[in-house]
Amino acid sequence: MKLTSILAGVAMAAGLATGAIADGHEKTKVGFVYVGPIGDGGWTYEHHQGLLAVEEAFGDKVETVYVENVPEGADAERVMTQMALEGADLIFTTSFGYMDPTINVAAKFPDVKFEHATGFKRADNVSTYSARFYEGRAVQGHIAGKMTESNIVGYIASFPIPEVIRGINSAYLHASKVNPDIEFKIIWVYTWFDPAKEAEAANVLIEQGADVILQHTDSTAPQAAALAANDAGGNVISFGQASDMAEFGPKPRVSSIIDNWAPYYVARTQAVMDGTWSSVDTWDGMDTGMVEIGEITDVVPAEVKAEAEAMIAAIAAGEYHPFTGPINKQDGSAWLADGEVADDGTLAGMNFYIEGVTGDIPQ
Template sequence: MKLKTLLTSVALAAGLATGAAADGHEKTKVGFVYVGPIGDGGWTYEHHQGLLAVEEEFGDQVETVYVESVPEGADAERVMTQMALEGADLIFTTSFGYMDPTINVAAKFPDVKFEHATGFKRADNVSTYSARFYEGRAVQGHIAGRMTESNIIGYIASFPIPEVVRGINSAYIHASRVNPDVEFKIIWVYTWFDPAKEAEAANVLIEQGADIVLQHTDSTAPQAAAQAAGGVYTFGQASDMAEFGPEPRISSIIDNWAPYYIERTQAVIDGTWVSEDTFDGIDTGMVEIGEISDVVPADVKAEALALIESMRTGEYHPFTGPLNKQDGSAWLAEGEVIGVGDLLGMNFYVEGVSGEIPQ
């Protein structure tokens, strides 16, 4: 356990009072509940960068607390409750599985503001926020489809929730459009962060012929497995993972939470916070594409940059027809764009993806 986490946990248990800012006003206390360790190199690392940005932006106007590696379930509810009891004004709960615990605790503390990442349940004191990660998957799919030599792309999937399913679909759509022979092999690991499981999945995919491995899990273990195997390319997930560049990591999806965390903290300080839903992407910078390595051929890089720009301007949506569902039934007609409701509830594969989504 990191030192700050240990001190935070002790402070929560001991019931330390919120301090006062230099101007004599009470500090705004902001809490963060993390599903993984802050050193995971991916999802939780980037959320923690958001916490650090809040500290830098507001100085002694705020006090931040966090607890890392909190399982989704009863432990999460306990941690949130303790934060609220110890004076938190705003609590960010940063994983899909925290949804019901967030709603339950928020009902008991109506004066505390809650922000839940990637969920869909709201209340008067609960906002939701997520990013259009599938835009980044479109870029990864395009690059992967153009660069694979085996025509086998591996995908390490975490949990069968819409966020993960639409990422798989987006990556496959854009890989298959530039390479109709491409095949996706998907392994579900049922974890967000477990380096051993992630490495094992990566090695299995490589043994099955994958020369490119995508992931929707949080550690750098797949990068290390690809590096050890040689001749396999990967993409950073949630964070740049640039230490594995220029290869095997040839680009990345970066989740930039800092501006959102600063904005929502400011709203609490100003008394203007209201419950809302945020779903931002490349256009606002909540989703960033990490530097594309020079290992990627210049023409492929140019194509990827053009795709990024078309999504940034709103000219292009990754789920634009014609597209069919996996069973071949018509889904989106030529030029038709998916509606937000269907996007958020996606529970099927597109045509061409093999296998079944676990229930």
């Protein structure tokens, strides 16, 4: 079946007929383009929770439509175009690789508002938004550094973009602060969502001695791999990515980074309704609640849990920034002096490892 036919069916099923009326007023139509399935248990699952929050907040004043498993590239452009043609007023494109397709389609539909997650290209009708995931990575790194027995942390990385590199650096920095013997082993899987690849990477890392698994991929497969290793007599801990993944707690999953998009999606939909929407760049973190830390289970020692909670409170209050010097780059050159805080511009374009991280960033 052709993609356009599938989309037409989705649109009809969602009641996306142009000119739908709610209480005598035209409904605001909001579209969501997802890189994975809404049941991935991670990234796309949390974005879909944002869609559900929009429906709950506005009831029959809105209509929503979404398409899952949209590859980054030409397919994404076709999906966005179809949504715009079906009368969407606002379209959220929820993956980094949708950046150029979003810009291209937005240029053809100047009256449609677009919101692109984790990118950096904007236009009069294109906003960008992201979360400071690196704040959560700092907390994970602290716990990992305190709890590892092998001193080997495995990291499943998706694509070598600044968002992922920041996460690796933040986690390593805070793990090494409390455990100078820590070593990070990084596997790049070049996918956001591929349970088979993610599980394979987790298993390889565990075989290499990692007793902590971190991930910047979207499925729960690494959690399942860690659980299987423990069932076979291992002692591996893991952390949920993008959503709580609490079904794998209290171990291996001892905590998580939760991306809470709902308030942002509700606010931006409201702005379209009010006629106050404008192109902005949003990069929020623990201070606004866009980044949350899931329950820290009792598998984490009480002292370590208290330290992690204190870090969370300090970051949320603006009293501590995860990238505070002294920090050197991987080659030993100075990056941040003692007490100096990284600026957002450098963080947004981060393309280097910090001192102590081994290996090269793929090109």
